Amino acid sequence: EADIYQTPRYLVIGTGKKITLECSQTMGHDKMYWYQQDPGMELHLIHYSYGVNSTEKGDLSSESTVSRIRTEHFPLTLESARPSHTSQYLCASSRDRGREETQYFGPGTRLLVL
Amino acid sequence: QKEVEQNSGPLSVPEGAIASLNCTYSDRGSQSFFWYRQYSGKSPELIMFIYSNGDKEDGRFTAQLNKASQYVSLLIRDSQPSDSATYLCAVDIQGAQKLVFGQGTRLTINP
Numbered sequence: 001e002a003d004i005y006q007t008p009r010y011l012v013i014g015t016g017k018k019i020t021l022e023c024s025q026t027m028g029h030d031k032m033y034w035y036q037q038d039p040g041m042e043l044h045l046i047h048y049s050y051g052v053n054s055t056e057k058g059d060l061s062s063e064s065t066v067s068r069i070r071t072e073h074f075p076l077t078l079e080s081a082r083p084s085h086t087s088q089y090l091c092a093s094s095r096d097r098g099r100e101e102t103q104y105f106g107p108g109t110r111l112l113v114l
Numbered sequence: 115q116k117e118v119e120q121n122s123g124p125l126s127v128p129e130g131a132i133a134s135l136n137c138t139y140s141d142r143g144s145q146s147f148f149w150y151r152q153y154s155g156k157s158p159e160l161i162m163f164i165y166s167n168g169d170k171e172d173g174r175f176t177a178q179l180n181k182a183s184q185y186v187s188l189l190i191r192d193s194q195p196s197d198s199a200t201y202l203c204a205v206d207i208q209g210a211q212k213l214v215f216g217q218g219t220r221l222t223i224n225p
Contacts, residue, residue, distance in 0.1 A: 033212070042217040043158070043202070090157050100165070101206065102148065103213055105157040 003027055006091050006106040013081055014114050021076045021109045023091035032074040033103065035090040036060060043090070049074055081113045115140055118205050120216035129225050133190040137203030137216055140184070146206035147179060147186045148213065153199045161201075162188070193223045 004025040013019055023032065034047040035058075045058030049068040063085070064078050074093075078085055091106040120137050127133040139147075146165045150158035164170045164177040164186065176189040186205075190197055203216040 039155075040220075043215045045212065048212060100163065101146065102160055102163060103204075105159070108157045 004091060004093055004104055004106040006089075006109050008109060009107060010110045010112075012112045012114065015080075015082055017081050019078050019081055019111070021089055021091075021111070023074045023076070023106055024072050025074075025093040025104075025106075026072060027093065027095065027104070028071065029093035029095045029104075030071070031094045031096065031101075032068065033092040033094075034058070034064075034066060034074070034076050035092065036062065037088045037090060037108075039088070047076065081111075083113045086111060086113050116216075117141060117207055117214045118203055118216040120201075120203050120219045122217055123220040124222055125219055126222045126224060127193050129193060129195060129223055131193055133193045133197065133221055133223070135188040135190075135201050135203075135219050135221065136185060137187065137205075138185045139203075139205045139207075139214075141205070141207045142181075142184065143208030144205050145208065147177070148204040148206075149175075149177060149186075149188045150202040150204060150215075151199045152202060152218065158202055190221075195223045195225055197221065198223045 007022045032049045035043045037043050044060035046062040047066040049055045090108045092103040094103045148163045149161045152158040162177045164179045170177045174191045178187045200218040200220045202218045204213040207214045
């Protein structure tokens with residue numbers, strides 16, 4: 001059973017507001033990821049981190065930023081939310097176990113920007 | 115060509131039948147392959163992973179890997195309505211150090 005948490009689960013916010021989506025895991029995983037997924041559409045990797053103070057942009061360009069100051073915490077920030085940011089944001093983590101490295105997903109945050 | 119490709123479906127299968135889901139990948143050096151299930155509005159959950167050629171069975175699920183042909187499949191025996199979901203194939207692309215997901219196949223099991 002994976003212990004990865006995301007808050008808030010749902011967020012409705014106005015255009016121009018700054019928001020931070022929280023993601024925490026208690027499994028001691030080194031690697032953490034943020035994905036964006038629109039309803040019925042594929043997952044898009046937007047950020048990942050392989051450890052503290054390490055962050056990289058993913059395959060899909062995103063205006064969001066991330067930080068990794070603690071192993072267990074990987075927050076995502078949008079400085080100025082826009083309606084185009086409306087989507088579901090999924091956080092995941094994994095431990096480097098070679099071929100058996102498995103990503104575990106959090107429950108997701110559904111964001112609606114008005 | 116996408117790194118990981120799946121038929122997006124929808125795939126409709128009668129209850130009790132075998133559902134067969136396929137995935138192809140482009141990188142011959144890929145070592146690990148994963149199948150995730152995602153219910154509507156929920157996050158993906160791992161069903162199986164496989165890294166050796168051949169079959170791997172877990173309950174009603176069987177993963178099949180053929181590295182020479184660069185495909186991996188998932189068979190669901192005795193399909194149940196609760197199996198209705200989107201199934202995501204993920205591949206550990208060599209050198210990428212991260213999983214690459216296919217677009218998913220939407221499966222519907224009809225009672």
